[in-house]
Amino acid sequence: MKYKNRNHKIYFKPISDFLNVNIGEMPFPLETEVRGKKLLYDKVFKEGYDIILSWNDVLEFLKTVPSNIATLVVTSPPYNIGKPYEETLEFRNYIKWQEEVIKECVRILKPNGSICWEIGNYVKDGEVFPLDIYFYTVFKKLGLKLRNRIIWHFGHGLHAKKRFSGRYEVIQKVMTTYLISTL
Numbered sequence: 731m732k733y734k735n736r737n738h739k740i741y742f743k744p745i746s747d748f749l750n751v752n753i754g755e756m757p758f759p760l761e762t763e764v765r766g767k768k769l770l771y772d773k774v775f776k777e778g779y780d781i782i783l784s785w786n787d788v789l790e791f792l793k794t795v796p797s798n799i800a801t802l803v804v805t806s807p808p809y810n811i812g813k814p815y816e817e818t819l820e821f822r823n824y825i826k827w828q829e830e831v832i833k834e835c836v837r838i839l840k841p842n843g844s845i846c847w848e849i850g851n852y853v854k855d856g857e858v859f860p861l862d863i864y865f866y867t868v869f870k871k872l873g874l875k876l877r878n879r880i881i882w883h884f885g886h887g888l889h890a891k892k893r894f895s896g897r898y899e900v901i902q903k904v905m906t907t908y909l910i911s912t913l
């Protein structure tokens with residue numbers, strides 16, 4: 731089955747379509763081949779696969795990944811705004827938890843590797859906390875260098891009643907080190 735996102739005209743398929751099983755029914759571990767690529771579905775990282783899917787807590791999974799193997803980490807982490815998939819934490823604890831995740835991302839990155847961190851705003855009692863500003867200080871503390879700050883502007887979303895509605899999110903592309911020739 732194909733799914734169409736009408737706003738962006740992007741077609742995508744759920745992973746379970748590739749695997750011909752329902753994701754909730756998939757046993758761990760499961761090995762298969764998708765378009766000639768070796769795919770593993772498991773809780774932990776294992777060498778020797780082209781694609782690994784893991785349904786696990788992010789830190790538990792990352793701790794099983796060897797150091798210096800990733801060229802690029804792309805993530806849209808939780809924003810701590812009380813979505814059904816997240817446990818809302820006290821703001822400082824949320825940033826501390828995410829800092830642990832970023833440390834693990836840095837550990838698994840190769841030299842010259844990049845992280846793309848897609849983030850929105852955290853809103854509490856009507857006050858807006860732009861998360862990219864908080865994460866920028868975490869990235870700097872961990873020695874990462876900002877290469878691009880990309881604003882994703884969109885025309886849909888929740889309508890705020892007493893302030894302008896949020897219509898953008900930010901993707902920060904940061905790198906461990908970079909070659910002068912890439913500037």
Ligand SMILES: C[S@@+](CC[C@H](N)C(=O)[O-])C[C@H]1O[C@@H](n2cnc3c(N)ncnc32)[C@H](O)[C@@H]1O
Nearest residue numbers: 786787788789805806807808809813815816817
């Ligand atoms: C902001 S959403 C990302 C949405 C996704 N980019 C999308 O477009 O559908 C955050 C995602 O992080 C996942 N998540 C939340 N806490 C997690 C954790 N501790 N470990 C792994 N994933 C987690 C949620 O299930 C959710 O899919």
